[in-house]
Amino acid sequence: MKFVETKTSGCVFCKVQKEADGTGNLIVFRGSNAFVILNRYPYTSGHLLVVANQHRPSLEDLDPETRGEMMELATRGMRVLRKVYQPQAFNMGSNIGAAAGAGIAGHVHIHIVPRWLGDSNFMQTLAETRVIPEDLAETWRRVHLAWEASSS
Numbered sequence: 001m002k003f004v005e006t007k008t009s010g011c012v013f014c015k016v017q018k019e020a021d022g023t024g025n026l027i028v029f030r031g032s033n034a035f036v037i038l039n040r041y042p043y044t045s046g047h048l049l050v051v052a053n054q055h056r057p058s059l060e061d062l063d064p065e066t067r068g069e070m071m072e073l074a075t076r077g078m079r080v081l082r083k084v085y086q087p088q089a090f091n092m093g094s095n096i097g098a099a100a101g102a103g104i105a106g107h108v109h110i111h112i113v114p115r116w117l118g119d120s121n122f123m124q125t126l127a128e129t130r131v132i133p134e135d136l137a138e139t140w141r142r143v144h145l146a147w148e149a150s151s152s
């Protein structure tokens with residue numbers, strides 16, 4: 001029997017989908033099956049999350065269309081971040097399950113973290129020693145504007 005966490009109450013990724021998009025819920029873009037949102041606790045400025053609309057714990061629980069869209073949104077997100085922040089590199093990936101470090105383990109999401117030489121290394125970011133980011137509302141405005149101007 002396969003364990004699938006179905007509890008959506010208290011899930012922030014379910015909650016934000018019911019709110020108006022802007023500097024409050026931090027959603028940058030909504031696709032058909034997934035959306036892009038700023039991480040409220042960013043490791044670096046511009047830290048994005050690509051989140052499935054459905055409350056499912058793993059990529060394995062999503063249909064191929066949703067998985068494909070998530071990868072396309074992640075790619076578009078990198079293009080947008082390059083324009084806005086000129087990062088030198090990215091960390092991109094997903095923590096699947098609480099034991100892997102997923103903060104919201106019931107609702108699968110992909111991190112896109114822009115990186116620069118000399119910023120804190122990834123072990124430090126994992127230990128939550130973060131680069132001081134700019135104001136989240138300002139980040140949302142910059143990324144949202146660039147996203148609207150970008151093509152898929």
Ligand SMILES: [Zn+2]
Nearest residue numbers: 011014055107
């Ligand atoms: Zn959820």
